[in-house]
Amino acid sequence: MSRDFWKAFARNRGAVVGLAILALVVLAAVFANLIYPQSPWDMAAMPFQPPLSDDALLGSDTLGRDIAAGIVHGARVSLLIGLSSTAVALLIGVTLGAIAGYHGGVVDDAIMRFTELFQTIPNFVLAVVLVAIFTPSIANITIAIAVVSWPPLxxxxxxxxxxxxxREFVQAAITTGQGTGTIILRQILxxxxxxxxxxxxxxxxTAILLESSLSFLxxxxxxxxxxxxxIGAARTVIRQAWWMSxxxxxxxxxxxxxxxxxxxxLNDALNPKLARKGRA
Amino acid sequence: METGSDILLDVRDLTVALPQGAERPNAVENVNLRIARDEILCVVGESGSGKSMTAHAVMGLLPGPHVRVTGGEIAYRGRDILTMGGAEQRGLRGDRIAMIFQEPMTALNPLMRVGDQIEESLKAHSSMEQSYASKAARRARVVELLTDVGLPDPESLRRSYPFRLSGGQRQRVMIAMALALEPDILIADEPTTALDVTTQKQILGLIRTIQAERRMGVMFITHDFGVVAEIATNVAVMQHGRCVEAGPAAQVLNQPRHPYTRQLIAAVPHYIEHRGDFLKRGDALLTAEKVRKVFHLGGGLFRKGRELVAGDDISLTIHPGETLGVVGESGSGKSTLGRCIVGLNKTDGGRILFQGQDLAALSRNQFRPVRKDIQMIFQDPYASLNPRHKVADIIAQGPVAFGESRSKATARARELLRLVGLPESAADRYPHEFSGGQRQRISIARALALEPKLIIADEPVSALDVSVQRQVLDLLEDIRHRFGLAMLFITHDLRVAAQVCDTIAVMQRGKVVEMNTAREVFQNPQHAYTRTLLDAIPGKGWEIPEELRTGTAGLAGRGAVA
Structure with a gap:
């Protein structure tokens, strides 16, 4: 990791472009209050202003809210929910997966049947149900998305x-007397x-998409x-005002x-052996 | 090479370039080889010597476009293969020059019947060989070939899938495939390396008979001088991509001239006559009594899986300071025994008494204190070290797990590194920076860190080149004397066992069939299976030249670091 890692990462030109776009989104989210100090819910212009109007760069919506301001502020929610729900999903998924994979046998069977329970229910439907039951708030949406995204992890x-x-190094760890926790955390993880x-x-x-879909509904x-x-708010006027959605x-x-x-x-840089050939 | 009249393959000044950034510019450099009718040329060398690359260049199997021939020529009956067109080369391949590979387990297509795979090469060349144009003719030929390579019941074997066949049988099928079109030249790339000794003996015999019957020229690639002594007419020794010595087998084997050849021959493991008998003192350190281990394969909640008896009534004893060699072929249960003793597997019966305590009856937690006393060295030096940990941490992991302070354990790790012949600076590096032999030294240091009384060494040198193998064996020998360690040395190679063990236990199908001092086992084998194993040692008719026997050569190798 470090120089070799970046070299391998940079070899994939698409990844560098992706990273640049992502950096822009992050910057927008971080500096949203500086770029558009007003609340994105406030009326900033006449309703139905097309893009490139005087007071709304990307136009305004049905209630005169600035679309550009909405996008910049919306980046916060999208990133926040995307990252935090993934973090929670990782915590649940990796913990269960690690225990199942390390112990095998009955433990593995039990955990995997439990995982399949979640996999058989369509992701989005489950997320909708969870949010509907627990009232929509950022925390609940995050948890709902995490609950539907941990099984693959x-x-x-x-x-x-x-x-x-x-692998032999794990067996060597067992024979040198290390505990199960140490082996899982220090050797295998x-x-x-x-x-x-x-x-x-x-x-x-996927989490960002899920959050958008939930908001759309x-x-x-x-x-x-x-x-x-x-997008959800603008869908009724999509033929008159395309820019809103x-x-x-x-x-x-x-x-x-x-x-x-x-x-x-990341895949190319972290798993050099799996990296698709022919690019070098 | 005196039979110059009938040269089949003439490799002249062959140079194969490696891509930029590789450890050396050329995989093969100015290599000259000649194979005449009726002769077996053994190309000998350690890993990375370019011996396989040479064979692959002949067969057009180089992993292009980065690895390619940059100089020289490969002449088949006087015509340079390298300047031929693609179609002509293909016509030659399989038809006139055939190849067999090292791994019989992966060289056959698992989804195709064995007979169809052989038929395929007949079909591919049927435009040239009119006799195989009809399906029935090809069928008949397949059965004939399978009979020729000594496979039982060829008619039904033809319709089997590869997974039903053992390693030896698969290698026979590979040979049948190679022989399908009566080639002039057979290239065999370590064809017996993955096989058990007794199977190896059969395959070597088969290759020799077939070669003599069909008057072929054979290029046989190997790293084992025993195998060379068994079948070679001529020998070429390769090192770092160059051919350092070539000549008739008798001359190279008995009067090697190049220092590298001498070093390789001196490193061939062999029985040491002058080893003193081990004197058993005191009580046994470890006694295994009727140990039984059954593996349950497959199966699930509602069905019962297959059972595989890996250990069935294994009994043996080890005394303090003794090195007990457990010898047997794959599947004999020797590794299972080792794993049961260190507590990686649970036994299904019998007792394992270590200093009077029955290990088999201990639970995982109760076993923990014993781990200090019994340590293991693993076979694969590339898999046995955690790639994400520094060497110092790897060695110190045991003492730290037993409550030693990290700084103290790390200091001790540095000491141990010096002890196993590595610089102390190795402590701060990662395993991938070391060669196979050096990694095995790190493995040994890790096992020593807990100051055990017994070390289980599971094939510790079988993944290493001979010269490195020799150094690691010397290190083990040195260490066990210095610390008065007892060692259970698991190996498939009787020659290695002969070199390091006081006592040898021969295992067959989960049982110890014979256990005696190394000398007795070698000079006066009692059990029929032991005799079969001894008989299968490659090159047993060949005596390593006097001046290269152990003692002198062993000491010379000790100073160098693998």
Missing amino acids: ARLARGEFMALRS PNSLSPIIVSASLTVA GLGDPNVMSWGYM FFPGIAILLTVLALNLVGEG
Whole structure:
């Protein structure tokens, strides 16, 4: 990791572009209050202003709110929910996967059947139900998204742990008297991280999509501006005012695309053996 | 090479370039080889010597575009293969020049019946060989070939899938495939390395018979001088991509001239006559009584899986300071025994008494204090060290787990590194910066860190090149004397066991069939299976030249670091 890592990462040009886009989104989220100090919910212009009007760069919506301000502020929610729900999903998924993969046998069977329970229910439906039951707030949406996104991570971690636990260095750790916790955390986990990180970067992208879809359905946090909400609110006037849904849509598209590109780059850099050939 | 009249393959000044940034510019440099009719040329060398690259260059199997031939020529009956067109080269491959590979387990397509795979090469060349144009003719030929390579019941074997066959049988199928079109030249790339000794003996015999019957020229690549002594007519020794010595087998084997050849021959493990008998003193350190281990394969909640008996009634004893060699072929249960003793596997019966305590009856937690006394050295030096940990941490992990302070354990790790012949600076580096032999030294240091009484060494040198193997064996020998260690040395190679062990236990199908002093086992084997194993040692008819026997050569190798 470090110089070699960056070299390998930079070799994938798409990943560098993705990282640049992602950096822009992060900057927008961080400096949202500086760029658009006013609340994105405030009326800033006449309603239905097309893009490039005097007081609204990307136009205004049905209530005269600035679309550009909404996008910049919406970036916060998208990133926040994307990252924190992935963090929670990682915590649940990797923990369960590690225990299942390391112990195998009955423990593995029990945990995997539990995981399958979640996998058989369609992701989005479950998320909708959870949010509907627990009232939409940022915390609840995050948890709902985490609950539906951990199973693939658990499966991945389980596979990695299963493959690594029979490796000789793990057995050597057992014979030198290390405890199970130490072996899982110090010996196996660091060796299984690369594919998990790659997969997590893609989970962030899915989480952002999920959050947008929930907001689109009106299940977003009513107190924060989000891209999904903007599209949802504009869908009735999509034929008269395309820009209201177009720009937030582009924001989602670019962010998710950037995350996927970065994920691919991470894959090339972290798993050099799996990197697709022919690029060198 | 006096039979110059009938040269089949003439490799002249062959140079194969490696991509930029590799450890050396050329994989093969100015190599000259000649194979005549009726002769077996053994190309000998350690890993990375370029011996396989040479063979692959002949077969057009180089991993292009980065690795390619940059100079010289490869002439088949006087015509340079390298200047031929693609179609012509393909016509030659399989038809006139055939190849067999090292790994019989992966060289066959698992989803195709064995007979169909052999038939495929007949079909591919059927435009030239009119006789194989009809399906029935090809069928008949397949059965004939399978009979020729000594496979039982060829008619039904033809319709089997590869997974039903053992390693030896698969290698026979590979040979049948190579022989399908009666090639002039057979290239065999370490064809017996992955096989058990007794199977190796059969395959070597088969290759020799077939070569003589069909008057072929064979290029046989190997790292084992025993195998060379067994079958070679001529020998070429390769080192770092260059051919350092070539000549008739008798001359190279008995009067080696180049220092590298001498070093390789001196490193061939062999029985040491002058070793004093081990005197058993005191009580046994470890006694295994009727140890039994059954593996349950497959199965699940509702069905019962297959059972595999790996250990069935294993009994043996080790005394303090004794090195007990456990010898046997794959599947004999020797590794299972070792793993049961260190508590990696649970036994299904019998007792393992260590200093009077039954290890088999201990739970995982109760076992923990014993781990200090029994340590293990693993086979694969590339898999046994955690790639994400520094060497010092790897060695110190045991003492730290037993409550030693990190600084003290690390200081001790540095001492141990010096002890196993590595510089102290190795402590701050990661395992990938070391060679296989050096890694095995780190492994040994890790095992020593807990100051054990017994070390289980599971094939500790079988993944290493011979010269490195020799150094690691010397190190083990040195260490066990210095610390008065007892060692259970698991190996498939009787020659290695002969060199390091006081006592030898021969295992077959989960049982110890014979246990005696190394001298008795070698000079006066009692059990029929022991005799079969001894008989299968490659090159047993060949005596290593006097001046290269252990003692002198062993000491010379000790100073150098693997």
